[in-house]
Amino acid sequence: MTDELGALTTIFTEFYYWITVVLMFLIHVGFCMYEVxxxxxxxxQHTLMKNTMLIxxxxxxxxxxxxxxxxxxxxxxxxxPSIMNESAALITDDSAFSSKWYLPNSELMAVNLGDHISGVxxxxxxxxxxxxxxxxxxxxxxxITTFAFGILAIAIGSVFWxxxxxxxxxxxxxxxxxxxxxxxxxxxxIHAVAGxxxxxxxxxxxxxxxxxxxxxxxxxxxxxxxxxxTVGLFLIYTGFWGxxxxxxxxxxxxxxxxxxxxxxxxxxxxxYVTPTTLSGITMNFLMxxxxxxxxxxxxSKGDPFWTYSSGLAGIICASAGNDLYHPIQxxxxxxxxxxxxxxxxxxxxxxxxxxxxxxxVAVHGYxxxxxxxxxxxxxxxxxxxxxxxxxxxxxxxxxxxxxLGMFIGAIIMFFVLGMIPGYIIARVxxxxxxLRIPREVELAGLDYQIMEEAKEDEKTVASSST
Amino acid sequence: xxxxxNWIDHLNKPAEEVVGAIYPGVGSEGILxxxxxxxxxxxxxxxxxxxxxxxxxxxxxxxxxxxWKSNITDG
Numbered sequence: 001m002t003d004e005l006g007a008l009t010t011i012f013t014e015f016y017y018w019i020t021v022v023l024m025f026l027i028h029v030g031f032c033m034y035e036v037x038x039x040x041x042x043x044x045q046h047t048l049m050k051n052t053m054l055i056x057x058x059x060x061x062x063x064x065x066x067x068x069x070x071x072x073x074x075x076x077x078x079x080x081p082s083i084m085n086e087s088a089a090l091i092t093d094d095s096a097f098s099s100k101w102y103l104p105n106s107e108l109m110a111v112n113l114g115d116h117i118s119g120v121x122x123x124x125x126x127x128x129x130x131x132x133x134x135x136x137x138x139x140x141x142x143x144i145t146t147f148a149f150g151i152l153a154i155a156i157g158s159v160f161w162x163x164x165x166x167x168x169x170x171x172x173x174x175x176x177x178x179x180x181x182x183x184x185x186x187x188x189x190i191h192a193v194a195g196x197x198x199x200x201x202x203x204x205x206x207x208x209x210x211x212x213x214x215x216x217x218x219x220x221x222x223x224x225x226x227x228x229x230t231v232g233l234f235l236i237y238t239g240f241w242g243x244x245x246x247x248x249x250x251x252x253x254x255x256x257x258x259x260x261x262x263x264x265x266x267x268x269x270x271x272y273v274t275p276t277t278l279s280g281i282t283m284n285f286l287m288x289x290x291x292x293x294x295x296x297x298x299x300s301k302g303d304p305f306w307t308y309s310s311g312l313a314g315i316i317c318a319s320a321g322n323d324l325y326h327p328i329q330x331x332x333x334x335x336x337x338x339x340x341x342x343x344x345x346x347x348x349x350x351x352x353x354x355x356x357x358x359x360x361v362a363v364h365g366y367x368x369x370x371x372x373x374x375x376x377x378x379x380x381x382x383x384x385x386x387x388x389x390x391x392x393x394x395x396x397x398x399x400x401x402x403x404l405g406m407f408i409g410a411i412i413m414f415f416v417l418g419m420i421p422g423y424i425i426a427r428v429x430x431x432x433x434x435l436r437i438p439r440e441v442e443l444a445g446l447d448y449q450i451m452e453e454a455k456e457d458e459k460t461v462a463s464s465s466t
Numbered sequence: 467x468x469x470x471x472n473w474i475d476h477l478n479k480p481a482e483e484v485v486g487a488i489y490p491g492v493g494s495e496g497i498l499x500x501x502x503x504x505x506x507x508x509x510x511x512x513x514x515x516x517x518x519x520x521x522x523x524x525x526x527x528x529x530x531x532x533x534w535k536s537n538i539t540d541g
Contacts, residue, residue: 042534060506064499104502105495107487114485145521147514434514438525444533449524451537458539 009251010116016250017120023242024127028055030235031134035141037228038305038358040221042445043142050146054133057150058157062126064104066158070125072099073166080174083387097172124246125165128190131243133157135194136422138358140201142208143442148429155425156197156418164189164417168409171273175412176384177398179405184270185247185281185319187371188413195365196418199354204426205435207355209442218349221357223305233308237289240315244285244322247271248278258386274386276323287327288318291334299342309359310338313367317341320375320406324382333374337367365418369410376406467491 032051039047058066072090074082081088084095091098101108101118108118133153140149168175169189175181183189212218223229248268254275255263267275292314293307300306317337318330325333345362348354356362385398399405429435437446445451467490470476477484491498 041538057506060502064503064506104499107492107495110487110489110495112485112487146517147510150510150513437521440525440528441521443531444524444527444529448529448534448537449520451534451539454539455537 013250014116014120017117017124017246020242020246021120021123021127024124024131024239024246026235027127027239027243028130028134030232030237030239031131031138032232033228033235034232035138035358037225037230037232038138038223039141040224040445042447042451044447045450046146046446047141050141050144050149051134051137053146053150054137054153054157055130057154058129058133059126061154061158062122062129062162063109064158066129066162067102067109067122067125068099068104069159069162070099070166070170071097071102073163074170074172074174076167076174080177082172084172091172127246128165128186128243129157129161132161132190132194132197135191135360135364136198136201139198139356139360140205141357142446143436144205145434145437148426148435151429152197152201152422152425155421156194160197160417160421161190161193164193164413168413169271171271171385171387175405175409176272179409180384180399180401181405181409182272182375182379182382182384182401183320183372183409184272184276184323185244187316187318187320187368187375188410191316191319191364191368192372192410192413193368193418195361195363195368196414197422198356199348199361199365200419200422200424201426202354202356202361203352203423204430207353208357209439211355212353216353218353218355226304229305230308233312236312237315240312241285244281245278248276248281249273250278254386269386270323272385274323274383281322283327284318284322284325284330285315288314288322288330288334290314291318291331292338294331295335295338296342299339306342306359309363310342313338313341313363316364317367317371317374319368320371321379324379329378333371333378336374337370340370341367365414369414372406372410372413373403376401376403 028051032048035051036044036048072092074091075088077090078088082091082095084097085091085093087093092100094100100106102122103109108115109122112118133156136152136156137149167173168181168183169186173181208221210219211221248270250268251266252269252273254260254265254267254269254273257273265275268278270276289311293311295314296307296310300310314331314334314337317340318325318333321333322330341359341362344366345356345359348361349356354361379401380403382401383398384401387398426435441448469488469490469492
């Protein structure tokens with residue numbers, strides 16, 4: 001970097017994403033606290049360890065192939081040509097932003113004086129991957145093996161979410177071009193897909209012992225440590241700030257980017273390189289959080305567990321269009337999402353005997369799905385991309401945002417890339433006897449051995465006089 | 467192994483030569499990736515076996531569903 005302004009812009013962008021990564025780490029801390037708070041005492045340590053170990057597993061696989069998938073798959077392949085090389089094949093050539101640069105053996109995947117951005121961008125996406133896997137983690141507590149969860153975490157965190165991001169969360173993604181898909185802060189690409197994946201896994205995994213009576217009536221297994229759940233959710237909210245910022249490009253000159261001669265317009269943009277403001281999305285974040293809390297308090301009749309979760313569901317539901325909504329629209333959409341998520345949770349629980357221990361499918365899956373559908377109506381007619389008429393390979397434009405395209409997009413996220421793969425992988429793991437812990441261990445508690453050893457240690461220490 | 471041995475000499479080069487990878491062993495990325503894959507798969511195999519052994523051992527003991535309560539330590 002030899003000119004001062006260019007260097008400042010680059011270093012600012014590098015630092016901006018770095019900050020978002022640190023903030024987003026709090027999402028994972030929050031998920032860990034939340035899960036431990038929701039689990040029973042005899043399963044605490046195992047619950048924590050399971051969620052912790054997804055960090056290295058998803059990180060390693062994200063380095064090996066997850067990041068590559070994001071850059072290779074925007075075309076489908078075979079569904080829509082890329083605007084970079086006009087080919088519908090996997091993007092593996094020498095074009096800008098090709099997956100070739102993000103193979104694990106690329107020189108850009110390391111300290112490189114010619115690239116200050118790839119690493120922090122890789123890390124920001126990786127934190128999204130952890131979140132996707134962590135969403136699944138909460139739903140399956142107290143009865144899944146760590147091995148099975150590790151496989152499932154890699155599948156959702158380094159494969160399926162990466163594919164959906166390539167399709168619907170990439171400026172060159174085929175879902176933008178054909179469906180007019182728009183999901184600025186990931187109602188679908190993180191939340192609906194992970195919620196759907198969790199539902200697919202739960203359908204195979206089955207409920208915790210005792211969750212349903214012999215007549216099939218569900219029993220409430222409430223959080224054993226409400227304070228930990230509370231602090232966990234507050235941390236998830238906090239990390240979500242970082243997530244919102246990470247979904248933006250902090251400063252971009254859209255004039256030359258859109259091919260407008262002589263026009264200079266610097267702004268923050270969404271991941272789709274469409275203009276928005278950090279200021280506006282901050283208002284929308286808070287208003288949708290508030291809408292979620294208000295609706296959650298009423299619909300659950302003041303239940304703390306659901307009220308806090310509803311704050312999150314409110315944000316998730318409004319996230320698809322929070323780059324453009326009015327704050328009051330965000331609040332209302334957040335409220336609608338919470339009512340849908342809450343009602344769906346109990347309906348699915350009773351009807352299909354699904355034991356979603358933390359309401360993850362509801363908060364992330366149903367609220368995310370609803371958010372996509374609502375976005376199709378509220379933002380109907382907005383361009384899904386700034387790369388508009390004449391800029392495409394064949395002179396046509398990207399499809400505009402529309403209700404049908406968003407509904408199809410929601411189906412793809414929740415079912416095609418979420419629930420179906422989750423169900424199939426869980427079936428395979430179940431088939432080889434690796435999915436669920438033995439019944440005796442579930443009853444005794446996954447931490448039984450650790451607790452017994454700790455008791456023996458304590459006896460020795462307590463009887464010592466020196 | 468060192469890719470850069472003198473920062474003044476390095477930064478005095480033409481700009482296109484300054485930019486680029488500066489980690490030790492540039493060119494050995496393929497081997498490093500292979501090592502990472504082995505670590506990942508090896509860890510998965512070993513940890514899976516450890517977990518299976520632990521679960522089977524505990525399942526054989528068949529503690530009652532309330533037995534854990536006598537193991538709580540608060541000393």
